[in-house]
Amino acid sequence: MRVVKVFNNNVVLATKGGADDIVVLMGRGIGFSTRPGQEVDAARAERTFVPTATQPPERIALFLDEIPPDHLAVAEDIVRMGRAELGEHIGGHVVIPLADHLSFALRRAQDGLEIAYPLRGEVLHLYPDEVAVGRRAIQLVADRLGVRLPDIEAIPLALHFVNAQFEGPDLSKVVKLTETFTVVLAETSAFLGLAVDADSLEASRFITHLRYLASRQAKGGAASDTFASLHDSLRASHAREVACAKHVASILEERFGWTLGRDEVLYLALHISRLTARTRPS
Template identity: 35%
Template structure:
């Protein structure tokens, strides 16, 4: 295996047996070496093969200005994520996550913390990816001896989410996240309370919203209408029904989508359950 380009003392661009460009890493691998020299196989610690030539070029360019250890950390996180999620992540994550880790370290050293405004949503809607982000902080602590906060765990989680999806899917995910988040906010404002996120009814409510949002974004909602149940919940749960109407108005104004009568029935029941007893508690307080 011959060196095509020396990126730094520890990283080179080379070609494998299939004549594909690869990034090869190892301590002192390229010390006093130049293009055309043979690579000492005993010094190879890690190799990276990207899906496309474009990604390979971007990775080699990125590695010119950052410590190779940051790529190694990103790779360890990616390998862990793929095992936990049982899925292959896009190779693009090696660029985005390595770059993010590098600047997270710089921000830490300069005491320039970056607030993750979507942390709550990430924790609630992407718990598996957030758990991976949390584990990533342990890897960074072990490798770099610095402690990043959970805002960074949230950022890393979103890199994982992005790597699982193509561009359109990511747009859909953002839309679904906004729908769920805004629906929860509408309920909270309507009742003047903070919902109990630890309750089983809250979990059921969020799950219902997520599946509804997914069907709505993918245009899989089937028009329906059970007039009897619709009239019954309107009479039995008037405040929850009024709240469901507010969510319906939000969807009409923002996404030009109207809840079916069946959806309004289910949503009203979930709203009632997740807020049940709150009026009594407010009266006592």
């Protein structure tokens, strides 16, 4: 493995030879007296980070230079815990933004400062699994670093896990999605004249579908034509749900510029029918 760039004595950019094999290596003294083109012993690297479009090498190096090593180590443990609890989409790309947030949260806690998160209610309702992991992360931080973060910090920690699904550079997109999911639930209730229970299993499944829909849109994909044979029958038997799905699609197009195809709309209608099956008229 050869050095491409030396950021500082402890962080270098290296490659095995191809453009797709570039990694950021972090290790004590790994960049000392090293020049681009020289061989580097990967065994000396304590940590390896793979750059992405949203986390280029320079951004990774900057964060690694500013984040205390013990904060980074705890963030890595939290990500491992999140992956075990939530799934493989909680990848290594979560470590640095999570560590950055954690480092600032620890400073605020030590200074006695607390931030109010306006989306607290929405996050608690929409992402209960991620919030549960966020709460366990707070306990892990207390055990490892001796600082008890405010309970409210479970909210932004949860959003980092949600954001992992989209691999965004920050939480702005997932915050907008969270606000939109709340609007969609309210609009669905109003359109169908039903009181949708945001805490119900059906609502949870509906939000999960919206999350995967958002993920597909972000990656340029679309739902497979699973229900091709059901198009006509679904329109006939669930005309109200199909109309509601088209209304939801218009909200998503207005807010994000998405254009949902026929399959996506019908798939959405199917989830709406499940959502409304056990709800009562408002």
